[in-house]
Amino acid sequence: MSDEPLVLGIETSCDETGVGIVRGQTLLVDTVASSVEEHARFGGVVPEVASRAHLEAMVPTIERACREAGVQLRDLDAISVTSGPGLAGALLVGVASAKALALALGKPIYGVNHLASHVAVDIVEHGPLPEPTMAMLVSGGHSSLLLVPDVTNDVRSLGSTMDDAAGEAFDKVARVLGLPFPGGPHVDRAAREGNRIAIDFPRGLTTGRDMERHRFDFSFSGLKTAVARWVETRQRAGEAVPVADVAASFQEAVVDVLTRKALLACKEHDVDHLLIGGGVAANSRLRALAEERCAKAGVTLRVPRPGLCTDNGAMVAALGAQMVAKGREPSDLGLPTDSSMPVTLVQA
Numbered sequence: 125m126s127d128e129p130l131v132l133g134i135e136t137s138c139d140e141t142g143v144g145i146v147r148g149q150t151l152l153v154d155t156v157a158s159s160v161e162e163h164a165r166f167g168g169v170v171p172e173v174a175s176r177a178h179l180e181a182m183v184p185t186i187e188r189a190c191r192e193a194g195v196q197l198r199d200l201d202a203i204s205v206t207s208g209p210g211l212a213g214a215l216l217v218g219v220a221s222a223k224a225l226a227l228a229l230g231k232p233i234y235g236v237n238h239l240a241s242h243v244a245v246d247i248v249e250h251g252p253l254p255e256p257t258m259a260m261l262v263s264g265g266h267s268s269l270l271l272v273p274d275v276t277n278d279v280r281s282l283g284s285t286m287d288d289a290a291g292e293a294f295d296k297v298a299r300v301l302g303l304p305f306p307g308g309p310h311v312d313r314a315a316r317e318g319n320r321i322a323i324d325f326p327r328g329l330t331t332g333r334d335m336e337r338h339r340f341d342f343s344f345s346g347l348k349t350a351v352a353r354w355v356e357t358r359q360r361a362g363e364a365v366p367v368a369d370v371a372a373s374f375q376e377a378v379v380d381v382l383t384r385k386a387l388l389a390c391k392e393h394d395v396d397h398l399l400i401g402g403g404v405a406a407n408s409r410l411r412a413l414a415e416e417r418c419a420k421a422g423v424t425l426r427v428p429r430p431g432l433c434t435d436n437g438a439m440v441a442a443l444g445a446q447m448v449a450k451g452r453e454p455s456d457l458g459l460p461t462d463s464s465m466p467v468t469l470v471q472a
């Protein structure tokens with residue numbers, strides 16, 4: 125098969141129905157239908173609502189992707205699909221759709237890991253991945269630090285969150301501050317008007333024994349509670365809550381820990397490329413501080429554009445195309461979904 129394989133990728137691990145088409149390392153189209161608005165009034169993603177939305181969006185999204193890319197399904201070299209981790213019912217819709225396409229078209233299918241896909245997507249944005257690359261994935265569902273010698277079959281976990289994911293912390297703090305869901309972008313915006321050293325919020329797992337036992341792990345639930353307590357105390361005293369200062373100080377605590385640990389991992393593993401992905405990578409302060417600290421450490425920073433950082437189909441197509449180009453065997457047509465697929469398993 126050519127080293128410029130034409131691959132359609134399907135992503136349904138959470139609330140985005142993503143369909144992307146990639147030729148080799150070139151992105152042809154990235155089509156996303158999100159059900160985020162249907163979840164907003166619940167303050168979080170409702171799995172059953174997400175599954176139903178995927179079901180309704182799947183065929184139109186595939187058709188739109190093919191139309192916009194000028195691609196006929198029969199021309200595809202392979203189908204790739206997120207097989208995990210993610211919401212069980214949501215994953216099932218994507219995997220069942222991919223199997224139907226693969227069977228009907230007689231094409232190989234690759235069931236791939238959502239997290240490895242977040243890493244692979246940067247290939248269509250910034251070219252081949254240096255091997256190894258350090259990757260930090262921060263989103264509403266995950267916060268991981270990964271050492272990636274080969275995104276198609278060797279992804280190693282250095283650490284992850286012990287409790288809340290980074291994006292989850294943003295969403296919960298947003299709620300405490302009366303900002304809408306999903307809260308990350310609103311906290312980011314509010315923080316621009318605030319003072320990031322106004323309140324000294326805790327930096328989880330960054331000192332003493334914690335740094336020995338959880339060197340590259342994260343914890344954000346203590347921070348989230350500290351913010352909630354701080355706000356409650358103000359409210360009980362009948363004082364106004366300085367939303368911008370709280371947002372800026374909270375955000376600083378998160379991005380300080382993330383960038384500090386990511387650069388320590390680069391240093392200790394002798395890696396000079398850091399990739400940041402996931403929805404929280406859209407955070408303006410995270411980008412600025414990561415750039416500053418990477419420059420100081422002589423590390424090259426790679427961050428895909430925001431649309432490719434959040435969940436999308438292009439990332440799954442990008443990883444699928446790498447699989448094909450590297451001659452990896454396709455998955456079995458009976459491939460399972462795995463809602464807690466380990467990050468070290470690139471392919472199902």
Ligand code: KG4
Pocket residue numbers: 138262263264265266290291292294295306307308309312402403404405406407408433434435
């Ligand atoms: O990758 P993503 O779209 O979906 C998941 O896999 O979770 O990430 C969504 C998360 C949400 O928690 C959202 O609040 C957060 O990313 N997010 C942000 C920003 N934009 C999105 N967090 C902080 N700052 C932002 N600018």
Ligand code: ZN
Pocket residue numbers: 238242263265402403434435
């Ligand atoms: Zn994700």
